[in-house]
Amino acid sequence: MLNVGDALPEFEAKNQNGKIIKSSDFKGKKLVVFFYPKASTPGCTAEACNLRDNYSVLKKQGYQLLGVSADSEKRQLNFATKNELPFDLLADESHDIIEKFGVWQLKKFMGREFMGIVRTTFVFDENSICTEVIEKVKTKDHAAQILES
Template sequence: MLKVGDKLPEFEGTNQDGETIASSKLIGKKLVVFFYPQANTPTCTVEACNLSDNYSKLKKEGFQLLGVSGDGVKKQKNFHSKFAFPYNLIADESHDVIEKFGVWQEKKTFGKTYMGIVRTTFIFDENGICTRVIEKVTSKTAADQILEG
């Protein structure tokens, strides 16, 4: 998994509108990249909505936001439109971005072991250097966790 001091990985991802988002274009402002397991599921929706509800506070602190999951563009578009998120969501079906950040890991639920996205938030400074990794994301207070850093 990416850690504090690491550089923002180079990637290109497709957002909810089918547009390419390149990591090289995200440098220059503080950046929050949050990974969530699946669009339109209860916990992921709570997290994404919390970030959306607190977007003006985050923006005021100089943050830009980018959400990433392994969902397709159509599913991300539906999720984005349904809740009118003010930030981009990357549809990473190939797991290229997910793998570069190291969040595709073994998970356990109800005694079953499987591979999946570990909900994680990465914070980068204006130079694209990771300053914080939030591994224990609390969906209801995700924005506060970012701001308390």
């Protein structure tokens, strides 16, 4: 997994509207990249809506937000539209970005083991250097965790 002090990996993927978003688009900007397991599930919806509700505060602090999951563009679009999300959601069906950040890991749930996205958020400064990794994401209070960083 990416650590504090690591550089933002180079990537590009389509957002929920089919527009190509590149890591280089964020040079000179503070960036929050949050990974979530699956669009429109209860925890992911709570997290995205908390970020939406605090988006203006995050923007005032200079942050750009990017959500990433392995969902399709269509599923990301439905998720963004239904919840009125003001930030880009990247459709990483190939797991390229997910693997570069190291969040595709073995998970355990109800006695079952499987591979999946570990809910994690990375905060980058204006020099594209990781300043914080939030592994214990509080889905209903995630913006506060980011703002405390």
